[in-house]
Amino acid sequence: MGFWLAGTEIKMMIEKMKQENHPHLAEARIAALLTDKRKISGNKIVLGTAKKVSAEDKVLSDFDFKIILSGEDWAQLTEKEKFALIDHELSHLDVARVPQTETVGGRKKPVKDEFGRTIYTDEIKYDDDGKPKWKLRSHDFENFFHIAERYGIEIASKVGGYFPPDGEKNQARAAAQAAEPAEADEESSE
Numbered sequence: 499m500g501f502w503l504a505g506t507e508i509k510m511m512i513e514k515m516k517q518e519n520h521p522h523l524a525e526a527r528i529a530a531l532l533t534d535k536r537k538i539s540g541n542k543i544v545l546g547t548a549k550k551v552s553a554e555d556k557v558l559s560d561f562d563f564k565i566i567l568s569g570e571d572w573a574q575l576t577e578k579e580k581f582a583l584i585d586h587e588l589s590h591l592d593v594a595r596v597p598q599t600e601t602v603g604g605r606k607k608p609v610k611d612e613f614g615r616t617i618y619t620d621e622i623k624y625d626d627d628g629k630p631k632w633k634l635r636s637h638d639f640e641n642f643f644h645i646a647e648r649y650g651i652e653i654a655s656k657v658g659g660y661f662p663p664d665g666e667k668n669q670a671r672a673a674a675q676a677a678e679p680a681e682a683d684e685e686s687s688e
C-alpha cells in the first residue's frame with residue numbers, strides 16, 4: 499500500500515474551499531495524501547479519510563490534519579465531484595469551542611438545550627501555545643437512499659434524527675455533534 503503527496507491541483511482546491519466554506523480552518527495546517535489502496539468500509543467505498551495528527555506525530559511533522567484520498571477514484575471524478583470531496587473532507591475538520599456556561603449556586607455549569615445537549619459559544623479553545631485546539635467532526639446525518647427518494651432530503655434528515663438546516667435546534671445539535679468525538683488523540687473520519 500503506497501502513499502504519495504498531493505500535487506498542486508489538490509492543494510489549490512483545499513485552499514479555495516478553506517477560504518470559501520471553512521474560514522475557521524484558516525490556521526489549520528492540512529496535509530493531503532493520495533493512496534493506491536481504496537478503502538472499503540462495510541458496504542461503502544471510502545474516497546477520502548480525514549485524520550487529526552496525534553500529539554506524538556505532531557513532533558515529527560508540521561501538520562494538524564491529514565486528508566487521504568483514493569488516487570484511483572480521484573482520477574475518475576469530475577471537477578465538481580473533486581470539489582465536493584475536498585469540501586466533504588474539510589467538513590470533518592473543526593476547532594473546539596468553549597461551551598456556554600451559567601452560574602448555578604456559585605458554580606459554573608455548561609448550559610444544555612431542551613434535549614440535554616451542550617450548547618457551545620463561538621469562542622475557540624486554544625492550547626498552551628496559543629494555537630486553536632483542533633478536532634474532528636462526524637457526519638451530520640446518515641440515511642437510507644429510498645427514504646430520501648420517497649420523502650425528500652428534509653424529511654429524511656428529520657426522521658433520521660437530524661434537524662434540517664437553519665433551525666435553532668439544528669445549531670445546538672450540530673454543535674453537540676461536533677463536540678462528540680472527545681479528546682481522543684488520534685482519530686479519523688470517513
Ligand SMILES: [Zn+2]
Binds near residue numbers: 586637688
Ligand atoms: Zn465523511
